[in-house]
Amino acid sequence: MNQISSWSIRNPIPIILLFLLLTLGGIVGFAGMRINNNPDVDFPLVNVTAARPGSAPAEMEVQVTRLIEDALAGLSGVRHVNSTVTDGVSTTLIEFELGTDTDRATNDVRNAMTGLRASLPQDMQEPAVQRIDITGDALITYVVRSETLTPEQISWFIDNDVSRALLALGGVGEVNRSGGVDREIRVELDPQRLSAYGVTAAQVSQALTSVNNNLPGGRVTVGGSERAVRTVGSATSVQQLRDTLVPLEGGRTVRLSDLGSVEDKWGEPRRIARYDGQEAVTFNFLRSRTASEVKVAERVREEVARIDEANPNLTIQQVTSSVQYIEESYLASLEALALGALLAVIVVFIFLRDWRATLIAAVAMPMSLIPTFAILGPLDQSLNVVTLLALSLTIGILVDDAIVEIENIVRHMRDGKPPYNAAIEAADEIGLAVVATTGTIIAVFAPVGFMPGIIGQFFKAFALAACISVFFSLVVARTLTPLMAAFMLKHSNHEDRDPFWMSGYLKGLRWSLANRWKVFLLGILFLIGSVGISIAAKMSFEFMSPADEGRAAFQVETPPGSTLAQTDAIVREVTRRLEARPEVTSVYAAIGGQDVNQANVYADMVGKGDRDLTQQAFAREMVDELKTIPGARIRAGIAQQGGGPGDGTSYTFSILGDDPATLDAAARKVEEE
DSSP states (O other): OTTHHHHHHHOHHHHHHHHHHHHHHHHHHHHHSEEOSSOOOOOOEEEEEEEOTTOOHHHHIIIIIHHHHHHHHTSTTEEEEEEEEETTEEEEEEEEOTTOOHHHHHHHHHHHHHHHGGGSOTTSOOOEEEEEOOOOSOSEEEEEEOSSSOHHHHHHHIIIIIHHHHHTSTTEEEEEEESSOOEEEEEEEOHHHHHHHTOOHHHHHHHHHHHSSOEEEEEEEETTEEEEEEEOOSOSSHHHHHTOEEEOGGGOEEEGGGTEEEEEEEOOOOEEEEETTEEEEEEEEEEOTTSOHHHHHHHHHHHHHHHHHHOTTOEEEEEEESHHHHHHHHHHHHHHHHHHHHHHHHHHHHHHOOHHHHHHHHHHHHHHHHHHHHHHTTTTOEEOHHHHHHHHHHTTGGGHHHHHHHHHHHHHHHTTOOHHHHHHHHHHHTHHHHHHHHHHHHHHHGGGGGOSHHHHHHTHHHHHHHHHHHHHHHHIIIIIHHHHHHHHOOOOSSOOOOOTTHHHHHHHHHHHHHTHHHHHHHHHHHHHHHHHHHHHTTOOOOSSOOOOOSEEEEEEEOOTTOOHHHHHHHHHHHHHHHHTSTTEEEEEEEEESSSTTEEEEEEEEOOGGGOSSOHHHHHHHHHHHHTTSTTOEEEESOOOTTOOTTSSOSOOOOOOOSOHHHHHHHHHHHHHO
16 A cells, blocks of 8 residues: 555556546536435335224224234334234234345235235135335325315316326335225115115125136137137126126016115215315325435426316415425535535635645645545435435545645655655655544444444434545546645745644643543543533433424324314314414415324424524424313324324333223323323
8 A cells, every 4th residue: 555656656647647537527427316305214014904894993903904013023123013903804914023024024925924814704804914115104185176176076186197107107106095985886775675685785796706807718719829818797887887687586687776776976075174274185106215305306296287287277386395304404415515525625725825735725625525436326325414424524534645745745846855756755644644534434334334223223324424535536646636635746945834833732732642541531521521411411311303495284182982074174174274373474284094094183383593492392382282272182293194103202112911991091191191
């Protein structure tokens, strides 16, 4: 390593070409990197949903949920199993140990469900196994309005046209509609007709299930070529469904329409969306795990604008967006990075007092940063707050090695040596020291990426960005810096004099060396004092401090058994109180879904400069006010069905037991206390 500097000075062309290639690769890598708010963290979560329409929760628990949990208990790496049972639906969330391969875990769960299928009730649907990718909240929410279309028609437009168009875009993982209604084919049987024909509703349902499906029909040779044959039995229209023949005893049949009515209608509303107090139909989208939040949002905005323009009978308006905060954070991080580099250059110039030496040291920063992106890109890292934080923290470190090289070269030049010879001798002289310094810094940052748990996954990007950039600073210091110094530095015409503060610094240094134990004790006292001040100031300890995104979110939960209308009434009151606040510009609410007694309310706020309260302080103040609304539990944060990672809660308590009545009493007691 000591000879590489002299080789670089004697062979400048390969070094110049090397850094041209690294710079080009870094620019290409930077342009292709994803822009996200946070690094992608892999939570090994798998969800199993089993549906048996018409079954009571108690029946689902005994006949389905417990069997599923028993089948999952033997899987390796299972950390927690959380089941939620409602009317006709059992949802089981399996959380595996961090570090477990999610694809393998999903396959293990799917195999367990395949082996369990024979033990489950025959009339229930096949359990659905789904891997859960946590990619954050919805990026953008839109509201669709029309003066000519009904809510039913708008719902169909979103489900059929908008969803297809957005899912066809790269990076869109999911499109969700809130509000509106779902289409359903409703079969209403007449009990008197059933009795007259001697058939039961269960027999009709079984007949429809067995007839109304498509089956493989084998293969047939036509014109010398083999073709696949299908037996098409599913109805393609409501009239075909009405004409379906239901078998009776004695070999007789009867049309379904003779047993009751078959209508193409809209299902009972299970969710409501409100924007600024008015009922609306909205949709939002989530990105796929490997997509860029900013780039996906740009593509969706363009596609939504095209859809809006192509349908003059309706308007599509953006309601909420988290992308703006991500873009602002990204630009602010880049500005902080550039400002840090500029301040570093100014400080270097103040101490080196030579514009050529300052330029050489300044070049070390971009030549260390830009090639870093050439490595981070292929490693599938994104540009996020953690990555940019690492680069911002190391911006001063990147120039350290170059300053050491330059200072030693200048010292040799003061002895009368020409810059070329001084660069060769000085660089080789301190090569080992520079390598040791850089290795020490890498040894400090590298273990951060190997920490266990969520923190380790989160800060892996930090360790990679810091270590790679510091490594490239070593390459620059050992090759490019001596090369530039050999051809750019000139002998100074003025006499070099020590700055005015140098004599005082030397006196302090001599005293420190002569009183080592006193200096050591002062350092210990300083450390104790720093820790004591932190404790006295009651500094909070958090994984990440909450950011002011200009949007406060609230969970609304009404008592179990509440209807959608009752929850909606509570949300309307919450909306009214939020809209009365001067900090709020608009309010969006999503009510119902799987549980009609839950809702999420989002309040968009004015800019930070136009309000006195932060987002968190406003949310706390509003929660205290909203608690006075009777018949509702209101918290700050986002509610998710069934709870789980990212549900906005600080703590989750689990009360375990076999007696539902005892559990209910214990839960109510905890809630009261």
